Amino acid sequence: MHHGYAKSIASLERAKRSLAGGVSSNVRAGDKPFPLYFERGMGSKLWDVDGNEYIDFVLGRGPLFLGHTHAGVIEATCKQLQMGQIYAAQHELEIELAERVCRIVPCADLVRFGISGSEAVHGALRLARAATGRKTVIKFEGQYHGWLDNILYSLGPDPTRAGEWDHPRTLAESPGQFDGEESHVVVLPWNHLPTLEQYLDQHRGEIAAVITEPVMCNTAVIPPLPGFLEGMRELCTKHDVVLIFDEVITGFRLSLAGAQGRFGIKPDLTIFGKAIANGMPISCLAGIEKYMRLIAAGKVGHGGTYNSIPPAVAGAIATLDALEQDEHAAYAAADRAGLALVDGLRGLAKKLNLPLVVQGYGVIFYLGFPKQGVALHEGQAITDYRTSLTMDQDLYSAFVSDIVGRGVRIIPRGNWFLSSAHTDDDVAATLEAAEAALIEVVVPAYEKAVQA
Known part of the structure; x- marks a missing residue:
């Protein structure tokens, strides 16, 4: 009733x-x-x-x-809450969680933990720009990578302002952002390899990264067409462009190893959030050693008071336990x-x-x-x-x-x-x-x- x-x-x-x-x-x-x-x-x-x-x-x-309120996740989180909320230091649970992610996720040689998906995206973009010395990032129209200024473009653009289908305009989603011209973000249509290939060919040596949801979950749950992600991987390798999979939604949902596991495609960097800890606030930036070592060496800045906060890490370990069971x-x-x-x-x-x-x-x-x-x-x-x-x-x-x-x-x-x-x-x-x-x-x- x-x-x-x-x-x-x-x-x-x-x-x-x-x-x-x-x-x-x-x-x-x-x-x-x-x-x-x-x-x-x-x-x-x-x-x-x-x-x-x-x-x-x-x-x-x-x-x-x-x-x-999954029993195992709640129990692990509460047990850790009794032992301490935050140390501003290291704890053994974060090693355990990092080892798990590195074992499960194809591209994860090294990881860093944060709180929100938006900040993990921010970290990946900074890392890609630092590693390549280039500024421009390619994203796809209708995809969402968090609410921060540097990537919140063309999520739901007005079609009367969005430009040609194969050459979309970069449109800010909110007042207060830089406009498209100043954003260093280029928007392309999803699922169409020729436009990506053409753009990368015409702008050799200018593109730092291609960031994509491997399944377009934020608009209509659009699967990649056969060959699209494979072709994207090949093009990024050819042009020495960092390929970033935003797996905030697909990670630990589409399979234990996310979309990259399900489709068998290895990005250079990837971002997780959401399903990794069944409701506890935690995000993860993971990637191949070539790029992640710049963070490891302190050359690229990455920080945060609440990074690897113990109760959330405990909840994430319990979640992965449950996901791997039976x-x-x-x-x-x-x-x-x-x-x-x-x-x-x-x-x-x-x-x-x-x-x-x-x-x-x-x-x-x-x-x-x-x-x-x-x-x-x-x-x-x-x-x-x-x-x-x-x-x-x-x-x-x-x-x-x-x-x-x-x-x-x-x-x-x-x-x-x-x-x-x-x-x-x-x-x-x-x-x-x-x-x-x-x-x-x-x-x-x-x-x-x-x-x-």
């Missing part, structure tokens, strides 16, 4: 008097139906302050691969639940005669509704930022608002995160709620458009 949102509404109004916008991250301001207040999570479920229960596919926006059974469980959901959603689309796009993987997938008049062939994927614009974001937002009221919490952007805690019952209940929400919100919208 749904209890309404009275307490959440009151809490948000109260928060706005002291918290800027009532939230601590601008992203949360866009939650549907509005920013809700939660008081506890367990396994695959969340409960809000009004007593409403939700099957949670937000999972902290990715970290909770083992579900909420021949990676956690991955099989999350994948199974996710693929059952994907199949079920596709089945609902057929049953209700709706044009639905579902793409990605069991552990993370995307759901979207094409805009009216967009002819998507059966099963045709979204392949880059520009094709993602064929999705009807307003209609999806309305669907999210409706399904939240039916006890299913999902991200307004279209991503669904799965955990090893999601059960067959969760999948069945979610599909039931999804069918009701589709009938309530989506079917009428398409019918109305057809009549118009």
